Amino acid sequence: MGLDDEQAAVATDAIKQLALDSGATVVGIAAAGAFNEYVPEGHRPTDFLPGAQSVVVAGSLGPSNAAWQSPNRRLMEITGYDFRENVASLVVAEHIETAHGYQAIQAPALPTSGQHPPMSMMLAAVLSGLGTRSIAANIILNPTYGLLYYAAAITTMPLVPDHQLEDNVCPARSCVKMYEMEGKTPCMAVCPADEGGCIDATIEGGEISSSYFNRERCSTRAMNFGIRGHIKQVELLTAADDIEEAKAVLHSDDFRRNLAAIGRYKESVAQCFECMRVCPVGRYRRNLK
Numbered sequence: 001m002g003l004d005d006e007q008a009a010v011a012t013d014a015i016k017q018l019a020l021d022s023g024a025t026v027v028g029i030a031a032a033g034a035f036n037e038y039v040p041e042g043h044r045p046t047d048f049l050p051g052a053q054s055v056v057v058a059g060s061l062g063p064s065n066a067a068w069q070s071p072n073r074r075l076m077e078i079t080g081y082d083f084r085e086n087v088a089s090l091v092v093a094e095h096i097e098t099a100h101g102y103q104a105i106q107a108p109a110l111p112t113s114g115q116h117p118p119m120s121m122m123l124a125a126v127l128s129g130l131g132t133r134s135i136a137a138n139i140i141l142n143p144t145y146g147l148l149y150y151a152a153a154i155t156t157m158p159l160v161p162d163h164q165l166e167d168n169v170c171p172a173r174s175c176v177k178m179y180e181m182e183g184k185t186p187c188m189a190v191c192p193a194d195e196g197g198c199i200d201a202t203i204e205g206g207e208i209s210s211s212y213f214n215r216e217r218c219s220t221r222a223m224n225f226g227i228r229g230h231i232k233q234v235e236l237l238t239a240a241d242d243i244e245e246a247k248a249v250l251h252s253d254d255f256r257r258n259l260a261a262i263g264r265y266k267e268s269v270a271q272c273f274e275c276m277r278v279c280p281v282g283r284y285r286r287n288l289k
Helices: 005-021 032-037 065-069 084-100 121-127 173-182 186-190 215-222 227-239 243-250 253-264
Strands: 026-031 054-060 104-106 140-142 149-155 199-204 207-213
Touching: 005 026, 005 054, 005 084, 026 032, 026 121, 032 054, 032 121, 054 084, 054 121, 084 104, 084 149, 121 140, 121 149, 173 186, 173 199, 186 199, 227 243, 227 253
Parallel strands: none
Antiparallel strands: 026 054, 054 149, 104 149, 199 207
């Protein structure tokens, strides 16, 4: 027997609160069928859980506010991540199955080949009303917190979906003013595509009219440790001309850091945050004593 509208609303609110209590900063609900318009078969919620009705999306902050201010840029690689959004999604999935009797699984978010994840958490965040895409590497920006990290639970339980945001978070008003004066936003200025960077865009009437993001160039800077970095090290090993050159790679700091990154899954998120470091969205929350 299904839920009536009132029961679905009560259950939805309770599940959202559970996710918040489990460490999520924000929570939203997307209808499973909403993904069909944007992604092909094989990447939809129903491809991972037949009969899926809802997707519960949890977002968390990741690094502490102080980590963004540190003059030591490596700090962002090695501290601050406890993946609370993943914990929240697991708690939600288990709760739905044990308390409500519906099926639920954590959404598969990590790429299994190349750079394409089985299911897009970026799209999940947009469809659940938690943010919109930005000029800065297409990162999803939440209107209150800016950059967040997202995870989701897919369920056959019919929940009340949230509406997508009506207004785009990016560009912020200060970014529009800077663009009108200088032809660049803060993220475009810190990583300009025409100077070897990754980002470019045009803004008309306060809205993004076109944008450019060089993902491959960005990944060489932002993904030097973890799985992608380890692949680079293996390529160096296979290209070594003699045993001494191979040993130099094996005993290098980079090789050790990559192995540690894979083992701890700490340094495999990103190592370049410059576009987000200058983004004004949510910045006021990082201005602490």
